[in-house]
Amino acid sequence: MRPQVHNVVAGVNLNCRLDLKHIALSVRNASYRPKRFPAVVVRQREPRSTALIFRSGKMQIVGTKSVDDARLAGRKFARMLQKLGYQPRFEDFTVQNMVANVDTRMTIHLEGLMLTPGTHNYEPELFPGAAFRMVDPLVTFLVFHSGKVVLLKAKNEEDMHEAWDKFYPLLMQFRKE
Structure with a gap:
């Protein structure tokens, strides 16, 4: 009986300033409510994950089931920003928390x-x-x-x-x- 990972929380620095309103209006599955939370929340299906993208260029990736999936999801989110005209650099990728359970x-x-x-x-x-x-x-x-x-x-x-x-x-x- 081994713990099964169910959530990985990772952070990455994209090293560029971002216009969150522009991102929210340009990307599918994105929501931005600046009065409630200071980041754009973007979801993707493969790998299933959610990104919290902040104006400073910091990004949190949550919801993946492995570190490799978190890294891949982060790269996909960075690529999405690149297509919008930003120039993100994928730096300082760190796992901040892993959640697992076992019966x-x-x-x-x-x-x-x-x-x-x-x-x-x-x-x-x-x-x-x-x-x-x-x-x-x-x-x-x-x-x-x-x-x-x-x-x-x-x-x-x-x-x-x-x-x-x-x-x-x-x-x-x-x-x-």
């Missing part, structure tokens, strides 16, 4: 898990999951009573799998029979 197929005793040493938070009146923060590698786990686990904040898949390999034995100690 352990066992019930977890969350109260017991929260008694272990470490950085964690469990407020069942506010949120049904327990947040458990690992420092090395830097990954946060949201653990639910049902045995479902969401992994957040990983920068790459290796960190995610390393964190899971460290965390899973601890989780096994608190499974309900």
Whole structure:
């Protein structure tokens, strides 16, 4: 049982100033509401992704299922801007967050898990999951009573799998029979 990546958030610097109104009016699947959010939101189908394009030339790519897809989506969005007459340069591509989940197929005793040493938070009146923060590698786990686990904040898949390999034995100690 391995975590399955469901969302990659990446950033890239296009190194050019952009006219967001022009982009919103020229591109399909684009929306721009400057009073609500200071970026143009553009969606594409392949790879399925959303770009948040800011006036400064910074761009966030969200919704892809792999780092390679995020990079490809970013390049496609940059190409789209190039066709509009801008001269983007694809620089400083960085993965900012990866989200994955896994179903352990066992019930977890969350109260017991929260008694272990470490950085964690469990407020069942506010949120049904327990947040458990690992420092090395830097990954946060949201653990639910049902045995479902969401992994957040990983920068790459290796960190995610390393964190899971460290965390899973601890989780096994608190499974309900």
